[in-house]
Amino acid sequence: MYGGDEVSAIVIDLGSHTCKAGYAGEDAPKAVFPSVVGSIDQMDVDDSGNAERNSGSGVDSKNNIDSNKGKGKRKLYVGTQSLGYRRDHMEVLSPFKDGIVADWDIVDSIWDHALRECLLVDPKEHPMLLAEPSSNTQQQRERAAELMFEKYKVPALFLAKNAVLTSFALGRATSLVVDCGGGSTTVAPVHDGYVLQKAVVTSPIGGEFLTNCLMKSLEGKGITIRPRYSFKRKENRPGEFQIVDLDFPNTTESYKLFSQRLIASDIKECVSRAPDTPYDESAYSNIPMTPYELPDGQTIEIGADRFKIPDVLFNPSLVQFFRGALILLFLNFYQTIPGMENYVDIASSCRGLPQMVIESINRCDVDIRRELFSSILLAGGTASMQQLKERLEKDLLEESPQAARVKVVASGNATERRFSVWIGGSILASLGSFQQMWFSKSEYEEHGASYIQRKCP
Numbered sequence: 001m002y003g004g005d006e007v008s009a010i011v012i013d014l015g016s017h018t019c020k021a022g023y024a025g026e027d028a029p030k031a032v033f034p035s036v037v038g039s040i041d042q043m044d045v046d047d048s049g050n051a052e053r054n055s056g057s058g059v060d061s062k063n064n065i066d067s068n069k070g071k072g073k074r075k076l077y078v079g080t081q082s083l084g085y086r087r088d089h090m091e092v093l094s095p096f097k098d099g100i101v102a103d104w105d106i107v108d109s110i111w112d113h114a115l116r117e118c119l120l121v122d123p124k125e126h127p128m129l130l131a132e133p134s135s136n137t138q139q140q141r142e143r144a145a146e147l148m149f150e151k152y153k154v155p156a157l158f159l160a161k162n163a164v165l166t167s168f169a170l171g172r173a174t175s176l177v178v179d180c181g182g183g184s185t186t187v188a189p190v191h192d193g194y195v196l197q198k199a200v201v202t203s204p205i206g207g208e209f210l211t212n213c214l215m216k217s218l219e220g221k222g223i224t225i226r227p228r229y230s231f232k233r234k235e236n237r238p239g240e241f242q243i244v245d246l247d248f249p250n251t252t253e254s255y256k257l258f259s260q261r262l263i264a265s266d267i268k269e270c271v272s273r274a275p276d277t278p279y280d281e282s283a284y285s286n287i288p289m290t291p292y293e294l295p296d297g298q299t300i301e302i303g304a305d306r307f308k309i310p311d312v313l314f315n316p317s318l319v320q321f322f323r324g325a326l327i328l329l330f331l332n333f334y335q336t337i338p339g340m341e342n343y344v345d346i347a348s349s350c351r352g353l354p355q356m357v358i359e360s361i362n363r364c365d366v367d368i369r370r371e372l373f374s375s376i377l378l379a380g381g382t383a384s385m386q387q388l389k390e391r392l393e394k395d396l397l398e399e400s401p402q403a404a405r406v407k408v409v410a411s412g413n414a415t416e417r418r419f420s421v422w423i424g425g426s427i428l429a430s431l432g433s434f435q436q437m438w439f440s441k442s443e444y445e446e447h448g449a450s451y452i453q454r455k456c457p
Helices: 042-048 051-056 058-063 104-118 138-150 162-169 207-220 253-271 316-333 343-348 353-362 366-373 388-399 414-418 420-429 432-437 441-447 449-455
Strands: 010-014 018-023 031-034 037-041 064-067 074-077 091-093 128-132 156-161 175-180 185-191 201-203 231-237 240-245 290-293 299-302 376-379
Touching (some): 010 420, 018 104, 037 104, 091 253, 104 138, 128 138, 128 162, 128 420, 138 156, 138 441, 138 449, 156 162, 156 449, 162 185, 162 376, 175 353, 185 366, 201 353, 253 290, 353 366, 353 388, 376 388, 414 420
Antiparallel strands (some): 010 018, 018 031, 037 091, 064 074, 175 185
């Protein structure tokens, strides 16, 4: 119906950390940018008299979206470039709360940026495949369909579960998908292309949680991460630089934290690896240090934290080491991601990855358990961490029943692990046999948004 060579579908995966968008049939997304936005209350801008300066910059005029719906006037800045530019009174907001969309204005501005600014397409001409969390509610799905058909006027739409798409990306119809994302970790069994809802297990410990742990651990050692906007380098002699601090009193706490987390996240990705055995303070006390140069030129040394922080995924009780500091961090970050103040208690009472996998499999029918044990798929940005696959497989072999053949599968390419949901969507939307599955605009007009439940189970 909509397939064929003339019109290619667009695949959008809005994750808790980044939004991925691109054309079906391609092997990687064209656009990848943070799934948070900068928001400035117009009142603040008028008070400080900065309105002219803000709108004068070339970057802004393109990437901002006015949203006047019911929230007072606020200006939203979307995309890596816009968020990288510091502005007075700019708060950094996430559309998600507990893994579910809470602010549709923000989602709308992210989709708009992906389609019009990054892909430069007219949504009226392309069917859309949207990836959705395995735990998405009926209201959320109907709201997404409504927005896509009413505002973007798309010709057809399909909503596919993250776990199913990951399964397709790795060529399986039945598997157990372990998705380690930014905001959470989800274990979801997929059987013949359908998620078994009753057996989905989630934990709030994801990549962002590990980044928080690293930031607080550095802070405890007296190392402060300077955001890139807070200093400039001045050349005294050729090759010799001096760092000059810049003061911006109107920078919000959430923007400062966002800028620091970008750097901390890079440190984590560069130096962390999952330890081969459960973390033990005495065994790692004399480990060689790994240097990392911060943007302001200072070099820091990272030792046992390289192993201790990733091990939180397997042993959440390690959170207590970062506990006092974390509560403070979450309260700072509270305005950005609501509901974070209970996060530490939740995290320390969570189960580790191997326990989540076994619990999920035990909730499934006995007939498919063997098959799930032999086809555990690792996906998500955090899953790209070195040694994670080997450690998970080792722990599962120790804890699973004797008869089970445990096999953890992960793409050898870190990029493919990061984008496995998007890649699965790209494969699915370009299959000839899939083309009659679309939820078309005419069906939407005839049956309404609730029909999405039948078209996209």
